[in-house]
Amino acid sequence: MFPYKTSFVLKKNTSQALYLQLANQFILYISEGKLPNGTKLLGTRPLSNLLDVHRKTVVACYEELEQQGWVKSVPKKGTFVKDDLPILNQQELLGVKQEDDEEVSSDFAFYKESLLPEKELIKGEEWTTINDGISDTRLAPTVEIGRIYRRISARKNIFKDISYGSTFGNERLREVLVEYLNSSRGLKITKNNLLITRGSQMGIWLSAQLLLKKNDVIVVGMTNYSSADITFMQREATLKRVEVDSEGIVTSQIESICKTSSIKAVYITSHHHHPTTVTLSAERRLHLLNLARKYRFAIIEDDYDYDFNYNHAPILPLASHDDRKNVIYIGSVCKTVAPVFRIGYLIGSESFVKEASKYRGYVDRQGDAILELTFAEFIKSGDLDRHIRKILKIYEERRDLFCSLLNSELSDYLDFSIPKGGMAIWVKLSSEYTWEEVKREGVKHKFSLGDWKRYDMAGKSHNAIRMGFASYTNDEIYDLIKKLKLIFSVLKENKKK
Numbered sequence: 310m311f312p313y314k315t316s317f318v319l320k321k322n323t324s325q326a327l328y329l330q331l332a333n334q335f336i337l338y339i340s341e342g343k344l345p346n347g348t349k350l351l352g353t354r355p356l357s358n359l360l361d362v363h364r365k366t367v368v369a370c371y372e373e374l375e376q377q378g379w380v381k382s383v384p385k386k387g388t389f390v391k392d393d394l395p396i397l398n399q400q401e402l403l404g405v406k407q408e409d410d411e412e413v414s415s416d417f418a419f420y421k422e423s424l425l426p427e428k429e430l431i432k433g434e435e436w437t438t439i440n441d442g443i444s445d446t447r448l449a450p451t452v453e454i455g456r457i458y459r460r461i462s463a464r465k466n467i468f469k470d471i472s473y474g475s476t477f478g479n480e481r482l483r484e485v486l487v488e489y490l491n492s493s494r495g496l497k498i499t500k501n502n503l504l505i506t507r508g509s510q511m512g513i514w515l516s517a518q519l520l521l522k523k524n525d526v527i528v529v530g531m532t533n534y535s536s537a538d539i540t541f542m543q544r545e546a547t548l549k550r551v552e553v554d555s556e557g558i559v560t561s562q563i564e565s566i567c568k569t570s571s572i573k574a575v576y577i578t579s580h581h582h583h584p585t586t587v588t589l590s591a592e593r594r595l596h597l598l599n600l601a602r603k604y605r606f607a608i609i610e611d612d613y614d615y616d617f618n619y620n621h622a623p624i625l626p627l628a629s630h631d632d633r634k635n636v637i638y639i640g641s642v643c644k645t646v647a648p649v650f651r652i653g654y655l656i657g658s659e660s661f662v663k664e665a666s667k668y669r670g671y672v673d674r675q676g677d678a679i680l681e682l683t684f685a686e687f688i689k690s691g692d693l694d695r696h697i698r699k700i701l702k703i704y705e706e707r708r709d710l711f712c713s714l715l716n717s718e719l720s721d722y723l724d725f726s727i728p729k730g731g732m733a734i735w736v737k738l739s740s741e742y743t744w745e746e747v748k749r750e751g752v753k754h755k756f757s758l759g760d761w762k763r764y765d766m767a768g769k770s771h772n773a774i775r776m777g778f779a780s781y782t783n784d785e786i787y788d789l790i791k792k793l794k795l796i797f798s799v800l801k802e803n804k805k806k
Contacts, residue, residue, distance in 0.1 A: 311344060313351055314359045327362055328369035332377075335370065339379055339390055340397045348390045350380065424539050429759055437789050438757040441584065442733030442777035448703065449647040450687075450696050458683045470678045476670035477662070478505020479681035485689050486654055494615070495629035496638070496656070504655045504662045504669065505676050509613050512639035512655040513537050515665045516574075516609050521546040526572040530558050532771070534583040534611065535763035537576055546573075550767050557582055557589030560596040567604040574607040579626060580614045584764045584775045585735045586728040594627050601635040608636045616645050616697050617779075618730035619705045634658035642684065644732075645697060651677075652684050704732060704779045707786060711778040714790040722797045732779035738772045742800055750799055756792045 316338065319330050338344045350356075353371065357364040371388050374380040382388050432438055461467065470479070477483065483500040490496045490503075506512045513536070521527060523545040529538060530553040541548055549570070551562035558577055566572060575597065579589045589597075601608050610627050628638035634657060641653030655665060687693055712727050712734065724737045738744060748758040761774045781789060 311338075311348070311351075313356060317360055319360060319362065326369075328366045328373060331360075331362075331366065331370040332373045335374055336377070336379055339394065342396045344390050346390055346392050346394050346396075349386075350388045350390070352387065422543070424542050426539075426760060426763070429757070432755070432757050436755045436757055437785075437792050439759055439774075439789075440777040440780060441759075441775040442731060443780050444644060444647060444700070444732065445703075445780045445782075446647045446649075448700055450692065451647075453692050454646075454650075454683060454687060457686050458679065461679055461682050461686070467679070470682060474675045474678055476666040476675055477503075478676050479678050479685065482652075482681040482685040485685040489688050489693075490654075490656070494623075495625045497629075497632075498656055501659045502656050502662055504665055505681060506639075506641070506653040506655050506669070507651040507673060507676065508643045508653040509611055509639050509641045510536055510540075511669070511673070512637075512641075512653055513540050513576075513609065513611065515655060515668055516607075516637050516639070517541055517544050517546075518668050519661065519664055520574050520607055520609075526566075526570055528563050528566060528572055528575040530577075530582065531767050531769060532582075532585055532764065532773075533576070533766060534578060535766050537611065538766045541576070553582055553585055553587065555587055557587050557593055558597075560593045560600065563597065564600055567600060567606075572604065572606045574609055575601070576609045576611065577627075578611045578613060580612055580618070580623060581728065581731040583611075583613070584733075585773075586731050586733060586775075587735075588624065588729060591624065594624075595630070598627055598630055598635070602633055606635070610636050610638050612638065612640045613644055614731045615640060617701065617704065617732060619701070619708065620729040623730075628656060634661070637661065642693070645693070650680065650684070652681065700779075707778050707781065707783065708734075710783055711776075711781075711786050711790075714786065718790050718794050719797065733775040733777045735773055736776050738774075740772065741804070742797070744772070744774060746800055747796060750796045751792075754792055754796060756796060 317331060317334050319327050321327065323330075335344070335350075344350075350371070351359070353364050353367040357367045360367075371380065371382070375382055375388075379391060379394070380388050381391050477500075480500070482505060483503050486505075487498055487500050487503055491498060504515075506515070517540050521541060521544040524547055525544075526547045526549055527541050528549050528551060529541070531550045532553055533550070538548065549566055549572070551566070552559045557579070558575075563575060577589060577597070579594070581588050597608060600606075608627060608631075612626050612628075615623050615626065626636075626638060628636040636657075638656040639653070643650060643653065655662065657665070684693075708728065712725070715723055715725060715734070715736070722739050722742065724739075725734050728734055738747070744758060744761040748761065751758055758774075764774050765771060778786065
C-alpha cells in the first residue's frame with residue numbers, strides 16, 4: 310500500500326493551488342515508478358480525509374491528472390495509473406555519494422569554450438574589491454529615470470511599443486541619439502547609420518561577426534581590452550599586436566603590417582586605451598584614418614570612455630572625420646549612468662548597420678522598448694548631460710585622492726601616471742613582487758584583486774593592472790589603500806625571512 314499520508318506535502322500559504330501541488334507530486338511518483346502502471350489510486354473521499362483537504366481538491370487533482378494523460382477514470386471502479394506509461398530510468402551511481410556543492414553534469418555532451426573565463430563570484434560587503442573602472446551606481450539618477458519610465462508606461466497608446474519591434478532598436482531613441490551624437494561628437498549620421506545594442510560588448514561582437522572569419526587578420530594593442538580579444542579569437546581570427554605608448558596605439562607599426570599582410574580591421578579604444586588609459590593622439594588618429602583609406606580596412610572604434618575627461622574637453626572621435634565610412638563607432642550609456650541600463654549603439658555605413666541588425670535579431674530580437682523610450686527622453690531633456698557634469702566633478706576628486714594616496718603610501722611598491730580621464734589608473738607593480746602574491750595575501754584580509762591576468766593577454770609580463778577609482782567614496786578609498794599597504798608590508802616582511 311502506497312504511503313499516501315507521509316508522501317504528500319501540501320503548503321497552504323503559497324500561490325500555487327493545492328490541487329496542482331497534489332497533482333505535481335502524483336506525477337513525480339508515477340514517473341519514478343513508485344506508483345506503477347495500473348495502480349488503483351485511493352478514492353477521493355479517503356484521500357481528502359488523510360491529507361486534511363476538501364474532497365473537491367482531490368477531485369480537481371484527479372481530473373488534472375487525467376487531462377494530462379497520467380491516469381484514467383473507470384466508471385464505478387475508480388481511478389488508475391495508465392497501463393502504457395514508460396518508466397523513467399533512474400541511474401544510480403553505486404558507491405558514489407553526491408556532495409551538496411559538487412557540480413552535477415548533464416547526461417549529454419556539450420562544447421565548452423576554453424577562451425571564456427569564469428566570472429569571479431561577487432564578494433560580500435565586508436570585502437574590498439578592485440575593479441577595472443566602473444561608475445558608482447549610488448550616484449545613478451534612478452529617481453529621474455524611474456519617473457520617466459513610469460510616465461511612459463502609463464501612456465494610453467503604450468501598447469504600440471510593447472509588441473515586437475525593429476531589430477535596429479527603438480526608432481525614437483535612434484533619432485534622439487543621432488541628434489545628440491552629431492551635436493556632441495561631430496558625427497554626420499542619420500538614423501540609418503545607427504543600431505541600438507545592449508552595450509559596447511554587443512557592438513564588438515556584431516562587428517566581429519561581419520568582419521572576421523578564420524585566419525582573417527585584426528590588429529590590436531599589445532595590451533588590449535580582454536573581452537575584445539576573446540571575441541576576435543572566438544572567430545578564429547589572427548590577432549597581430551602592436552605596441553601602445555604614451556600617445557596610444559603605435560600606428561607606424563600598423564603601417565608596417567599593412568605593407569606585408571592584408572588586414573581586415575584595427576580595434577582601438579580611443580578614449581582612453583583599455584587597459585593603459587592613454588588617449589590616442591590627434592596625429593595618430595589622422596594617420597590611422599589615412600591607412601584605413603589606403604589599405605581598405607575597418608576601424609572598430611570603441612569609445613566607451615568619451616564622457617570622462619578631467620584635463621581638457623574630449624577629443625572628437627575618429628568617426629567624426631570619417632567621410633568614407635571606414636570607422637565602426639561603438640559606445641554606450643552603461644558606463645556613464647549604471648551598468649544595469651543596457652543601452653548602447655553601433656554606428657557605421659547603412660549597409661553595415663543593416664547587416665548587423667540581422668545578427669542582432671537572432672541573439673536579442675529587439676531591445677527593451679520602454680527602457681529605450683525612457684532614455685530617449687532622459688537624453689533629450691538634458692538629464693544625461695546634467696548627470697555627466699555632476700559625476701565628473703566627483704570622479705575627478707576621487708581620482709586626485711586615489712593618486713595622492715598611492716603616491717604617499719605605496720610608492721615603494723607601485724608606479725603609475727595620473728590619467729587625464731576615465732575611471733581607472735594603470736598601475737605597475739615593482740618587479741620584487743607579483744600580483745599573484747598580492748592576490749593570495751589579499752584573501753586573508755578580505756581584499757579581492759579579481760582576474761588580474763586578463764590585462765596581459767599577450768603574455769608580456771608587464772606586471773601592471775587597472776585599478777578603478779570612480780566607484781569608491783573617499784572613505785572607501787582610504788580603506789582600500791590601508792588594506793593594500795598592510796598586504797604589501799606583510800609581503801615585504803616575508804621576503805626578509
